[in-house]
Amino acid sequence: MTTPSQTVGPFFGHALPYEGGPEIVAGARRDAIRVHGRVYDGAGAPVPDALVEIWQADETGTIPRGPGGLRRAVGGFSGFGRCPTGADGSYWFSTVKPGPVGAGAPYLAVLVFARGLLKPVFTRLYFPEDAHDEDPLLAEVPVARRDTLIAEREADGSYRFDIHLQGERETVFLGF
Amino acid sequence: MTHPPYLHPAYTSTVLRAPAQELVMPKLGPDSVELTAPVFGDAEVGALDADLTRQGQGEPLGERIIVTGRVLDSRHRPVPGALVEVWQANSAGRYAHERDEHPAPLDPNFAGAGRCLTDGAGRYRFVTVKPGAYPWRNHHNAWRPAHIHFSVFGTAFTQRLVTQMYFPGDPLFPYDPIFQSIPDEQARDRLIARFDMDTTEPEWALGYQWDIVLGDTPVEE
Ligand SMILES: [Fe+2]
Numbered sequence: 001m002t003t004p005s006q007t008v009g010p011f012f013g014h015a016l017p018y019e020g021g022p023e024i025v026a027g028a029r030r031d032a033i034r035v036h037g038r039v040y041d042g043a044g045a046p047v048p049d050a051l052v053e054i055w056q057a058d059e060t061g062t063i064p065r066g067p068g069g070l071r072r073a074v075g076g077f078s079g080f081g082r083c084p085t086g087a088d089g090s091y092w093f094s095t096v097k098p099g100p101v102g103a104g105a106p107y108l109a110v111l112v113f114a115r116g117l118l119k120p121v122f123t124r125l126y127f128p129e130d131a132h133d134e135d136p137l138l139a140e141v142p143v144a145r146r147d148t149l150i151a152e153r154e155a156d157g158s159y160r161f162d163i164h165l166q167g168e169r170e171t172v173f174l175g176f
Numbered sequence: 177m178t179h180p181p182y183l184h185p186a187y188t189s190t191v192l193r194a195p196a197q198e199l200v201m202p203k204l205g206p207d208s209v210e211l212t213a214p215v216f217g218d219a220e221v222g223a224l225d226a227d228l229t230r231q232g233q234g235e236p237l238g239e240r241i242i243v244t245g246r247v248l249d250s251r252h253r254p255v256p257g258a259l260v261e262v263w264q265a266n267s268a269g270r271y272a273h274e275r276d277e278h279p280a281p282l283d284p285n286f287a288g289a290g291r292c293l294t295d296g297a298g299r300y301r302f303v304t305v306k307p308g309a310y311p312w313r314n315h316h317n318a319w320r321p322a323h324i325h326f327s328v329f330g331t332a333f334t335q336r337l338v339t340q341m342y343f344p345g346d347p348l349f350p351y352d353p354i355f356q357s358i359p360d361e362q363a364r365d366r367l368i369a370r371f372d373m374d375t376t377e378p379e380w381a382l383g384y385q386w387d388i389v390l391g392d393t394p395v396e397e
Contacts, residue, residue, distance in 0.1 A: 002178045002250065002391045003366055004358045006340040007187075009325060011271040015263030015289035016327060042192040049275075055333045057209055067217030070259070080214035101208055109210050109333050116189030118180040118357050120336065122210075137202050145197075165193045175199030176206045176334040 005119035010049045012113075013084060017051075020072045022083035024054075024095040031059060034158040035125065035151065036092035039085050039112060042166030046089025050114035052163075054081045054093055054125075061099030061106070097127060105135040107149075112163060121173040125161045126150045141172050148172050178391075180357035187353040188314055211332045216259045216293060226292035228262075228304035232285030238267025238305030240381040243341070243369065246298040247328055250392045254298025260388075261327040262302055263289045269308030269322075278310050303381065309348060321348035321355060330390040341386050342368045 008016075025032050035054075039047040057063050058077045068075025083091040098106045107124040124137065126149050132138045138146055148171045151159035164170050182194035224230050229240060247258040265271050265288060268280040272287050286305065294300050307322050323340040330336070342355065349355055349364075358364045366389075375383025 001366065001389050002363075003337060003339055003388045004363045005179045005337060006325075006354060006357075006367070007189075008327075008338045009340075011265075011273040011276055012263060012325065012327075013275075014271070014273050014287060015325070016261060042194075042196070045192075047193065053336075055209065055212075055214060063209060063212050065212075065215055067215055067220055069214040069216055070220040074217055074219045078214060098209075104207065107209070111333065111336055113338055114193060116187070116191075116193035118182060118184060118187070118190060118194075118354070120338065121195060122334070136204055137200075137207075140202060141200055166196050170195060170197050172197070173195050173199050174206075175201040176210065 007115055007118050008051060008113040010115040012051060017082065017084045018070060022081055022091070022093045023072065024078060024081045024093060027094045029096075031096050032094050033097050034092060034094055035108070035161060036090065036158060037161040037163060038089040039091065039114070039163045040089060040165065040167070044167060046085070047114055047165065048085055048087045048089055050085040050089070050091075050112055052083050052085065052091040053111040054095070055079055055109040055111075056095065057098040057101045057106070059096045059099050061101045063101065103134065104137060105130045105132050110163070112165070114165070117165070121165065121171075122176060123163070123171055123173050124149055125159070127159065128153050145172050177359055178363045180359070184353065184357040187357055206332070206334045210334050213329050213331055213333050213335065216257065216329070218293060221259075221291050221293055226290050226302050228286065228288060228290045228302065231287050234285045236266065236283050236286035236305050240303070241306050242301065242303055242375055242377065242381050242383045243324065243386060244299060244301040244375060244383070245386040245388060247294050247300065247330070248298060248387060248389045249330065250390065252389070254294070255330055255390065256294055256296045256298055258294040258298065259291065259329045260294060260300040261291045262304075262324050264304065264307040264324040265310050267305045267308050269310035280308065280310070306343070314353060319348050319351070321346040321352050326388065328388055328390065335390040337388065337390055340367060343384070344368055344371055
């Protein structure tokens with residue numbers, strides 16, 4: 001008797017984003033990485049009213065079990081971040097690269113909510129420098145679509161991960 | 177089927193935003209990262225965050241209400257310590273959001289956003305005012321039934337739920353493509369709070385009860 005999902009709508013901006021939401025670790029931290037990208041609709045237009053959330057293990061591959069996702073000062077590494085998209089559909093996070101958990105390649109769990117999404121989309125962000133051949137999930141993804149799950153390394157060292165809700169380059173979304 | 181489909185053309189914003197490809201269903205199901213969720217602590221939520229009537233200089237206008245219920249997992253076990261976030265329009269149907277252009281008055285004493293963690297019995301409780309219905313541009317003469325937006329974290333990231341709670345007897349239900357996007361009538365009814373005299377407080381506020389049941393976490397079983 002699960003409670004059904006409904007869209008996040010356009011007016012969450014005064015409620016869900018919070019100070020430090022995208023900054024899981026301070027950008028100044030030596031091992032901090034920057035992850036960023038844009039959310040696009042099926043016509044290739046940026047989605048300016050999406051909310052992106054990530055959840056991840058820490059650099060050693062340990063899944064955080066303590067607080068600090070809402071107020072960074074409260075705990076250690078919380079593993080949770082939230083970023084609303086800007087007018088150009090862009091989002092960003094400052095975090096650390098997760099260590100591997102189990103047999104698969106390391107990844108960030110990514111969740112996107114938006115007006116027009118009656119339920120969220122789940123995906124994973126993998127890192128381009130890792131070996132992906134042994135990853136059990138990637139093995140199930142058609143080869144032609146696999147690179148929609150792999151971020152691109154930019155010249156400044158950041159990772160770019162665009163999310164296409166629909167269209168030719170539609171991101172692979174996961175059904176759980 | 178509990179959840180709405182991604183594509184529900186009567187809700188026009190779904191047309192270009194609904195994924196068109198089939199979802200990839202991992203054979204092994206979600207893995208350990210996806211089967212866990214962030215843990216939030218009492219120190220992260222303010223004492224007044226759950227009372228939306230006490231966040232301004234004075235009291236907001238409107239019908240004061242108490243909204244409470246439990247967050248439950250798929251086996252109806254309470255989920256303690258769950259972060260519940262809410263947001264809503266004011267009693268005139270206007271959001272305190274720069275992009276809400278509905279020409280209804282803003283209320284300087286109502287921001288319309290709140291947070292709490294569920295207690296040991298999985299219970300959340302908010303004090304607020306009843307939100308007004310508001311128009312939107314989806315189709316001619318489109319009005320949203322009064323609702324409170326809810327965001328809930330369970331014990332698995334895959335249980336993450338964002339939804340809307342409605343009020344009993346709303347005449348706008350048959351006309352609302354967002355509510356009607358849920359194909360099953362019984363599932364739709366699970367979004368409607370129950371007026372409850374025992375929650376109602378004399379000389380103070382009407383009470384509504386609404387339980388939230390999170391989806392499965394397949395591997396946990
Ligand atoms: Fe709304």
